[in-house]
Amino acid sequence: MLAGKILLPLHEKFLRRRTFRYYRDLERSQWWSAEKLRELQLAKLRDLVSVALNQTDAYADLAGVDKSWRPESLEDLQKLPLLDKAAISSHREELVNRDVPGGPIRYNTGGSSGEPLIFYFDKRRQAYDKAARMRAHQWWSVRPGDREAYIWGAPVELNKQDRLKQFRDWLTNELLLSAFDLSEQSVGWFVDRLRRFKPKCLFGYPSSITLMCQLAGRAGLDLTDLPVRVVFSTAEVLYDHQREIISQSFGGAPVVDGYGSREGGFIAHECPEGRMHITSENLIVEFIRDGRPVGPGQDGEIVVTHLDNYAMPFIRYRTDDIGGPSGETCPCGRGLEVMKVVRGRTTDFVIAPDGRWVHGLALIYVVREIPGVQQYQIIQNDIDSICVRIVIGDGFPNDGQERIIEGVAKRMGVEVRVDVEQARRIEPDRSGKYRYVISQVAHDRSTAMRLDDER
Numbered sequence: 001m002l003a004g005k006i007l008l009p010l011h012e013k014f015l016r017r018r019t020f021r022y023y024r025d026l027e028r029s030q031w032w033s034a035e036k037l038r039e040l041q042l043a044k045l046r047d048l049v050s051v052a053l054n055q056t057d058a059y060a061d062l063a064g065v066d067k068s069w070r071p072e073s074l075e076d077l078q079k080l081p082l083l084d085k086a087a088i089s090s091h092r093e094e095l096v097n098r099d100v101p102g103g104p105i106r107y108n109t110g111g112s113s114g115e116p117l118i119f120y121f122d123k124r125r126q127a128y129d130k131a132a133r134m135r136a137h138q139w140w141s142v143r144p145g146d147r148e149a150y151i152w153g154a155p156v157e158l159n160k161q162d163r164l165k166q167f168r169d170w171l172t173n174e175l176l177l178s179a180f181d182l183s184e185q186s187v188g189w190f191v192d193r194l195r196r197f198k199p200k201c202l203f204g205y206p207s208s209i210t211l212m213c214q215l216a217g218r219a220g221l222d223l224t225d226l227p228v229r230v231v232f233s234t235a236e237v238l239y240d241h242q243r244e245i246i247s248q249s250f251g252g253a254p255v256v257d258g259y260g261s262r263e264g265g266f267i268a269h270e271c272p273e274g275r276m277h278i279t280s281e282n283l284i285v286e287f288i289r290d291g292r293p294v295g296p297g298q299d300g301e302i303v304v305t306h307l308d309n310y311a312m313p314f315i316r317y318r319t320d321d322i323g324g325p326s327g328e329t330c331p332c333g334r335g336l337e338v339m340k341v342v343r344g345r346t347t348d349f350v351i352a353p354d355g356r357w358v359h360g361l362a363l364i365y366v367v368r369e370i371p372g373v374q375q376y377q378i379i380q381n382d383i384d385s386i387c388v389r390i391v392i393g394d395g396f397p398n399d400g401q402e403r404i405i406e407g408v409a410k411r412m413g414v415e416v417r418v419d420v421e422q423a424r425r426i427e428p429d430r431s432g433k434y435r436y437v438i439s440q441v442a443h444d445r446s447t448a449m450r451l452d453d454e455r
């Protein structure tokens with residue numbers, strides 16, 4: 001109560017963000033008609049295009065339009081080019097709006113989306129993304145300041161900023177748990193931390209939360225007495241069997257899907273009627289195949305325009321994810337557009353010789369730290385060996401290979417043999433998706449675990 005009513009707004013105010021004002025606005029506008037929301041989108045799009053064309057050095061050239069050009073309709077957006085990670089990387093510094101209020105904030109991502117990306121955002125976007133998240137949680141009766149536990153897949157490496165965040169988390173009732181060390185031995189400690197913290201909701205990678213539930217179940221630990229009312233899934237595909245396992249473990253709590261990314265923003269979230277609502281006030285989402293938008297029921301690449309990032313134009317940004325428009329209106333009554341569940345993003349666990357289930361991201365972080373790595377794939381065929389395939393370009397350091405070997409060994413254990421293999425290119429799998437981490441060992445174990453559970 002105290003955390004929600006006083007500390008959190010103070011914290012936001014301290015950061016000079018307008019999160020709470022935006023939150024109140026979004027609470028209202030979600031009930032607007034689709035038509036009125038489109039009007040808002042067009043007004044915002046015109047402002048955004050004006051900023052992109054006039055305040056950045058490169059966007060007008062890149063877009064091939066005059067600096068005075070403005071979209072007359074939302075369809076006019078299609079006259080602008082698609083922007084991919086490569087374009088942002090090669091023109092990054094000329095795409096920055098240096099005069100953005102509060103200054104541009106630099107962010108280095110990579111994560112499960114594979115190729116690392118450095119980009120800029122601003123306080124406005126930060127506040128809007130946060131406000132959109134608060135609104136979506138409110139759909140599930142989770143209010144700002146309610147106790148929330150984050151189950152993260154990767155190791156938590158603390159720097160100065162993170163320590164500040166830890167203090168902030170304590171202020172704002174958040175607990176960060178790294179699922180990096182999950183194993184049959186450590187799951188008890190995990191559950192104990194949750195039991196003491198008493199979270200109202202969980203938030204994190206569905207793969208990690210599912211694994212925690214499975215290990216807890218096998219260890220005979222009961223999670224149903226925790227006050228968890230809802231579980232929010234993010235960053236990966238949420239599979240039906242994961243939904244089932246998690247929900248059962250928490251006494252029938254709903255498991256809710258969310259879709260977003262560091263660079264794309266808070267893109268969509270599931271409502272209690274089971275539809276994925278786009279954050280239409282902040283984002284225009286397109287679904288493109290062969291250069292054209294697809295109709296309801298069809299799949300295309302998800303392309304996003306973040307209407308509230310003035311630091312760098314994320315206009316028609318290609319996410320590499322696949323999805324489609326649903327075309328339906330939701331019975332919940334919200335005017336926010338509905339999109340179909342996202343497919344893509346495949347990571348896997350790897351298993352350390354000491355039995356730990358290590359989330360693929362933990363190894364991805366190692367590889368993405370090294371400059372000049374263009375593509376990569378991490379393969380585990382045996383418990384004691386890892387093969388890292390990389391495609392390298394300019395800037396790959398002389399000790400790059402050793403750094404990968406060292407980093408992987410640090411996370412997996414020194415007894416693991418690490419081979420680094422250079423490749424010309426890495427092919428997607430049969431479904432057309434790139435898989436960054438593939439572990440036969442983890443695959444076999446989770447199949448065995450499921451079969452055990454079914455018996």
Ligand SMILES: [Zn+2]
Binds near residue numbers: 272274275331332333
């Ligand atoms: Zn709805």
